[in-house]
Amino acid sequence: MDDKVIMTDVTGRDGFQMEKDWIATEDKINVINEIIAAGIPRIEATSFVSPKAVPQMRDAREVIKGINRESVEVIALVPNVKGAELALEAGVDEVNYVLSISETHNQKNVRKTVGESIEGVKDIQKLMDSSKITVSLATAFGCPFEGLYEVDKILGNIETLTAAGLSRFTIADTTGMANPVQMTEFISTIKKHYPQHYFGLHLHNTRGMGLANIYAAYQAGMRHFDAALGGIGGCPFAPGASGNVSLEDVVHMFEFMGVPVDGELPKLLEAALNMEKLLGRTLPGQVMKSGQADKTHIA
């Protein structure tokens, strides 16, 4: 198994969607371009969703247009076929189609049953090759309305989606409910059942276990991870949701563990500090406060 870790930055999407105050399109683009300049290879930049549901994402098209795309794969979240059409028009490389394992959360998030959401992806497959569609399975480890899940629940959904010709999935712990033992079981089981599929992992640090879960998932064979600069973000339709694992903290951990990972830490830390100024509040990221583990002070 290749040791290398591939990071997908979700600051522009999962990060900004939780911000109540409007962030100017130019500022969004600047943050994302700083992350690209720091060497992160995959960027989930925005969502093509209803501007009524998530006003902060109403400039999706302009954001995609403004970012420096030379060296990166650009992804946008889409909740339905209309969003996928808009994302294609904007010229994204890949769409992230989101559905929840939880019936309750899927209703809150996209106002459909899980079955309807699974049917919905088939319309998107008519628009583009399935290799350009990643399906995010939200509330994969548990749901804030329904409680913790066993792995069988997600396996059933992956089976149905696999039968429909899909092979790229992001496993999402939407409100940070997973622990390292559950993580190990889920990732091992899922990867054993579908060794040829692409799997990514999307974690929130809601209960402080974000990096512990990343370490457990890495041990279980996971190599693709989502994260957001400064640890911002969360789902507006999940009670108790809080920030993503912090991009620069995840890159920092892997780098000091000796695991190959793209992303220049000094540039990421600078980008996080710049975004902290932009947002005007202290962000959850830790390394942006402390400096890298090998930073030394004068005695």
Next chain:
Amino acid sequence: MDDKVIMTDVTGRDGFQMEKDWIATEDKINVINEIIAAGIPRIEATSFVSPKAVPQMRDAREVIKGINRESVEVIALVPNVKGAELALEAGVDEVNYVLSISETHNQKNVRKTVGESIEGVKDIQKLMDSSKITVSLATAFGCPFEGLYEVDKILGNIETLTAAGLSRFTIADTTGMANPVQMTEFISTIKKHYPQHYFGLHLHNTRGMGLANIYAAYQAGMRHFDAALGGIGGCPFAPGASGNVSLEDVVHMFEFMGVPVDGELPKLLEAALNMEKLLGRTLPGQVMKSGQADKTHIA
């Protein structure tokens, strides 16, 4: 190997020592007694140090006197033989004698060379049985003045202290520099060299890796962990120091991992929220904000 984890709460010592504003003795005692009532079996309650160096600890004797000792082991930090005498007079069960692996940090912290600190413990051994002395090896994984360390550096110090008849050690990551790979190597190596010794682990979440390191250390055989309520604390003489791993977050992780651990989570969360009111600022603990992983909301 027994699966059970034993927690030592260090709120009264490592937590409060970093607080600039005076905390009334009665308030300190109330916090500690809430932690005891929640079922934590070992309490490092205070330090017998110079009141000039750490004014917050000047009520050490009264704190020891005020806490409910029926069901717990009570520990106090001591930097020298005078502190050990005072701790004995106050009737503690155990002293935590602290020395740093780093020459630079040991000078800053206790104004001695490492060699002088190692000699100093021999005077304490004249006062009490060595089974009542735990030696904390601070800056074990690296020092904010000197950088990251290899495991050989701490092994040499444990060897010298073992030759002096000591067998209880706390390995401390004073400024949160360790990562899970380094942690695994250190704990495996140390436990392999000294299988009969008692080892505890004392971690700070300075770079967000606190729980990841605890998980890695648990996998490597560690069973004794320090933590502070709400994630407060830090060393006043180490630049960039920040909070301990949060007691309730650590207990929460182990409980949801299915690892036996003492401590009733609802009582710990209530104690953390009460202490947050007392200290008057948002604390780093995560589960105190989110609730347990199995907390559900009404849809």
